[in-house]
Amino acid sequence: MANAYNAYEDPRLAASYERGNEMPTESLRAWAELIAGYAPTEREPGGKSGRFGGRFDEAGPAVLEVGAGTGMLCAALARALPDATVTGVEPSAPMRAQATANNAHPRVRYLAGSAEQLPLPAVGFGLALLSRVVHHLPDRPAAARELARVLRPGGRLVIRTTVRERLDAPVYRYWPQLLESDALRFPSEGELLADFGSAGFAVHRVHSYAQPVAGDLRGWRDQLVDRPQSKFLALSQEQFAAGLARLDQELAAAGEEAGSGRQVVTGSGGRPTGGRSATAVEERYDVIVLERTPVAV
Numbered sequence: 049m050a051n052a053y054n055a056y057e058d059p060r061l062a063a064s065y066e067r068g069n070e071m072p073t074e075s076l077r078a079w080a081e082l083i084a085g086y087a088p089t090e091r092e093p094g095g096k097s098g099r100f101g102g103r104f105d106e107a108g109p110a111v112l113e114v115g116a117g118t119g120m121l122c123a124a125l126a127r128a129l130p131d132a133t134v135t136g137v138e139p140s141a142p143m144r145a146q147a148t149a150n151n152a153h154p155r156v157r158y159l160a161g162s163a164e165q166l167p168l169p170a171v172g173f174g175l176a177l178l179s180r181v182v183h184h185l186p187d188r189p190a191a192a193r194e195l196a197r198v199l200r201p202g203g204r205l206v207i208r209t210t211v212r213e214r215l216d217a218p219v220y221r222y223w224p225q226l227l228e229s230d231a232l233r234f235p236s237e238g239e240l241l242a243d244f245g246s247a248g249f250a251v252h253r254v255h256s257y258a259q260p261v262a263g264d265l266r267g268w269r270d271q272l273v274d275r276p277q278s279k280f281l282a283l284s285q286e287q288f289a290a291g292l293a294r295l296d297q298e299l300a301a302a303g304e305e306a307g308s309g310r311q312v313v314t315g316s317g318g319r320p321t322g323g324r325s326a327t328a329v330e331e332r333y334d335v336i337v338l339e340r341t342p343v344a345v
């Protein structure tokens with residue numbers, strides 16, 4: 049189903065994605081280090097197969113990001129794992145163009161392809177990542193089988209998403225309609241574990257992790273103004289404008305409070321609470337770490 053509808057084929061969304069989803073450098077590094085920490089440390093016996101060869105070769109782990117988008121995490125993973133080679137597979141040509149332009153790295157390559165049909169031989173990557181992608185997959189069981197095919201036994205798959213039962217993105221505070229549309233798009237933890245379990249994955253660890261996505265509410269607002277995520281397509285122009293107006297009202301009120309010596313803190317979920325100083329807007333994700341079992345079930 050490589051030709052299923054993909055909003056990210058739209059060059060306008062691809063062009064606004066990088067800026068609109070950029071994280072502070074520290075957050076990106078923290079995410080990359082967390083994900084890189086799941087790379088298996090043992091080498092596969094006789095595993096040398098050369099550059100981008102897919103095996104846990106002499107140089108370091110072979111890492112795969114599927115649905116790599118503009119390549120932010122591919123480049124960050126290459127920086128976090130100095131011996132790794134990173135392959136980013138991405139179906140959208142405009143997104144790949146952004147990746148090549150903005151996140152080129154000597155140990156990263158970008159390939160055209162979809163999760164359901166990976167353009168890779170079954171050579172055994174050590175670590176794979178699906179970041180904010182599982183809700184886009186038209187055939188998740190097929191994608192799970194493909195990832196099982198290209199990961200070596202003992203290799204790990206990190207799924208970075210928000211599962212349906214824990215949807216709590218800060219955007220829902222201003223655009224509550226998005227909570228309803230995302231509840232229809234995002235799989236539950238049980239659905240993910242069932243699909244990937246059937247393909248030959250066992251659970252290694254499931255946890256949550258939060259990092260700032262913007263230094264403050266104003267910066268976050270300015271990132272969102274171009275509607276840089278596919279979820280915003282669910283909103284009419286009027287609905288988007290109404291949510292932005294709510295955000296602007298809050299910023300104006302925060303400015304007045306700051307003027308009176310009080311400031312606003314936005315925490316995970318974007319809820320302002322009383323506090324000493326303005327702080328970052330955080331986004332929390334579920335991190336589902338699966339291990340490829342020796343024999344596919």
Ligand SMILES: C[S@@+](CC[C@H](N)C(=O)[O-])C[C@H]1O[C@@H](n2cnc3c(N)ncnc32)[C@H](O)[C@@H]1O
Nearest residue numbers: 054056115116117140143162163179180181184
């Ligand atoms: C929200 S972006 C995430 C990009 C990147 N992984 C990140 O975390 O910033 C979702 C990406 O998934 C890609 N995508 C959509 N359908 C896909 C599929 N069937 N297989 C692989 N990637 C897909 C889109 O083109 C888009 O680049």
